[in-house]
Amino acid sequence: MLCSRRRTVATRDPSWPSSPRAMCKSKSRSDALPSQRAASSSSRRSSPSSAKRRLPADASSSSPFNSASGGPSGVGGAATGSGSAQRRNTSSSSASSASSSLASLAAARASLPDPPVLYPFHELAAATNSFLAKRAGGGSAGYWRCSLRGRDAALFQLPLRRGAPAPDAAALARIGRFHHASLARLLGACPAGAHLYLAYELPPGAATLAACLRGPVRNPSFTALRTWMSRVQVAADVAQGLEYIHHHADTIHGRVSPSTILISDPGLRAQITHFGASELAAAPAAADSPYAPLGETAPSREADVHAFGVLLLELLSGEEPARYRFDRGTKEFQRVSVIETAAAAVEGGAVRSWVDKRLGDSFPVAAAERLVKVGLRCAAAAEENRPDMTWAAGKVSKVYLESRAWEQKLRMPTEISVSMGPR
Template sequence: MLCSGAVATRSRSWTRSQRAMCKPRPGSDAAAPRPAAAPSSRRSASSSSSAKRRLAAAGDSSATAFTSSYSGAGPSGAGTASGQRRGATSSSSTSSASSGRASLAAARASLPDPPVLYPFQELAAATNSFLAKRAGGDAYWRCSLRGRDAALFQLPRRPGAAVDAAALARVGRYHHTSLARLLGACPAGAHLYLAYELPPGAATLAACLRSPRNPSFTALRTWVSRVQVAADVAQGLEYVHHHAGAVHGRVSPSAVVVSDPGLRARLTHFGAAEFAAPADTREAGESPYAAPGSSEPSREADVYAFGVLLLELLSGEEPARYRFDRGTKEFQRVSVLETAAAAAAGGSVRNWVDRRLGDSFPVAAAERLVEVALRCASAENRPDMTWVAGKVSKVYLESRAWEQKVQVPTEFSVSVAPR
């Protein structure tokens, strides 16, 4: 170290003496030499710039720290840059964690609440001991259960059916816009009570189509509203069959609830086939919605029931009614399947459609829907609900386009009387 210092001292002194000898005299025309940078400084700048280029080309994440400390920032500058990077990383991690928690909370909020087993006393208190007036064509009680507006249905209980929390969890884990949300159930002797969360002003499809007090009234006054209901029910059944891996078993207008705004339909009684007995029987021990020869719930039986329901939507008539025959002087049972098949064969679908719609419907669309319904109710080659939902949805889109085309403009008014 001492030897190196001596050499450095001699080198500095020699440099000063050489500068003194080469110093120009006053008045001389020789230009003064430009002071040159020290060799070590040039090497340092060159190595610094080359290191920057290598790190930038390699994409090294430490290039920023290296540049800031080497360009004179000093240890404190390097520490500040490193601290800023750690702060930015910590902030990014915090924001990612918070966004992940928000996404998880949103996903949990979108899931349906698990159904509960209500005690019988709670249901009795909510319905005034089941003496309150029923809604939806006497199909359910409108009540409040634990702060929620609910519709309480009473169904015959399947003998030996175990209604427990595990069975309800299997039914309530699915949620779809065309399915009503199941709040809970209560087995009470020979009956089963199912509670659904429904919006205010809801009514069953049976009550929307037919009013005992006013037969000429219907809540589904337009063609598009009826096709909308048919599309909602078809999509709900398609979801039950091919996404939930289950069957419905009780498709009927009493199991379809229509609510405002938009007259959208929701399918109730999903999963009731596991707990409830078959639907109420009618003539000759058969329900008009039950497929001939089928005693247990199945997908084919659901497709058959939807075909009958679709014809009921189009005609506004009950699926089976009695008509007095003047020739035989007796009452004969008439099915909507028979009248629809006769209208399709005779080309008189326009006269067969519900007269309360007037002539405000596309006849070609009505004929296609009748064809779909008859195929659903056929004995052989019955389609699945994916095909049916696609056909009905296509007719719905065409009907919306037809409605936009034929509606009366609202930019002007017409007066038929003197002002």
């Protein structure tokens, strides 16, 4: 009877369900819902273990009730234990990462060189047999080979600058903080009397560039730099070292010459010594140095560029920067510089015959001509016509790469084997 009334009302209102059976089902479900809710809640309260058994396998991790710390002991306790274990794992991993970072920091600190020290005079005297040992490199521009505190060292003697305070530990630390592959490592210094002694770490098999170019007196045709690539490698190392001194260390060298450059073996790599000597020692007399520009007595970056230009021309030709030649017409000796001979070779197109004969004509002529022009521009008489070391280092590096490619083309292929025998 109830269903028939609802069907009559449903026919009048289109929004009502059209089927009386569906209306009766919805009504019966809504009426039964409170009783089912009550029964299910009472069953959950009466048997929590049965409800726990009906949970899926991953309900303990996905249910928010189980993750709460205030839940039943069987579920909440496990969650608390897993959380404490996770915290212990996190703390142990952070401790291990902290210990590894400390170990890496200690290794990086150990790899850094020791700061320069002030040597006592008696220690240097004991290492050089009271300075009676023979100097390597020859003359007063040479150095003593000695051992200082377990390290092989090259000890140079320079005149102290008049009126300047003796270098202290702070001055040495300021110089020693710069480290570059083309700079020899400063081990320490010792001001004694009117001289300043600078000790540099001596590379294995090292010799000055002057000794490598000139060779022994008994065999002037010998040279350690007997290949084109060895000459270009030394030029690139010196150029990059001076560029670092001028534009990264923000200072000057003041003593660029073959006597202040060490060549190590194997590899024939160049390292510049006397870095920072312009702050500690007196500048060399410009009249006595063929590397100093005429009319310029104070050390400067432009003077370093001029000295590098002369050194580059000397490196290419194998000649001394200045020598005297007897003129038969005037019956007098005339001073001839390597700058004049290089300029004459470029103008006459005779660079190939001007380059060092000990190379055996095994070099790229075009690359040699470009390097000669770089040396002449750096050694220009006018200060405003000289480039900076960034330009010079870039040009020399470009020639180095071209020479490396030239060497690769001329290298004998190793995958080809030739056998001689009867057929």
